[in-house]
Amino acid sequence: TQRTLVLLKPDTVRRGLVGNVLSRFEAKGLSLVALELRTITAAQADEHYAEHVDRDFYPPLRDFVTSGPLLAAVLEGDEAVEVVRALNGATDGRKAAPGTIRGDLSLSNRENLVHGSDSPESAAREIGIWFPGL
Ligand code: ATP
Numbered sequence: 492t493q494r495t496l497v498l499l500k501p502d503t504v505r506r507g508l509v510g511n512v513l514s515r516f517e518a519k520g521l522s523l524v525a526l527e528l529r530t531i532t533a534a535q536a537d538e539h540y541a542e543h544v545d546r547d548f549y550p551p552l553r554d555f556v557t558s559g560p561l562l563a564a565v566l567e568g569d570e571a572v573e574v575v576r577a578l579n580g581a582t583d584g585r586k587a588a589p590g591t592i593r594g595d596l597s598l599s600n601r602e603n604l605v606h607g608s609d610s611p612e613s614a615a616r617e618i619g620i621w622f623p624g625l
Pocket of ligand 1: 543548552581582600601602603605606607608609
């Protein structure tokens with residue numbers, strides 16, 4: 492079994508899609524290990540997105556992820572990292588496959604509803620940032 496860090500970004504909360512998105516992870520069979528509504532600071536966004544802070548797309552991404560409450564979660568299950576990324580779909584909601592969260596519910600490259608750790612190593616780092624007690 493494996494754990495991964497998932498964010499339901501501020502657009503998910505703002506659009507009232509928390510239930511829809513969470514139910515997909517639950518229906519798949521993943522277990523909730525931690526779940527918390529939080530509004531993060533720019534410094535916290537920079538820590539989470541350390542690998543992206545120098546990219547052109549980062550300043551608007553930082554504004555977006557700090558724009559309101561988001562849900563941070565740890566999900567657990569067999570191959571949870573890969574399973575969550577498959578459920579999330581491609582980064583750009585306009586290109587993500589129907590049936591995925593982004594493919595069904597997002598029309599944006601930035602406001603794409605969810606984040607999932609991209610490897611077990613990233614998951615360990617991100618869980619340490621968001622839920623240091625785990
Ligand atoms: P995440 O890391 O959020 O699960 P991802 O791995 O599919 O998504 P990354 O390439 O790690 O995508 O980018 C992180 C986030 O930055 C994306 O989820 C998206 O919100 C934003 N982003 C990435 N590329 C762009 C872009 N070209 N324009 C605007 N926003 C972008």
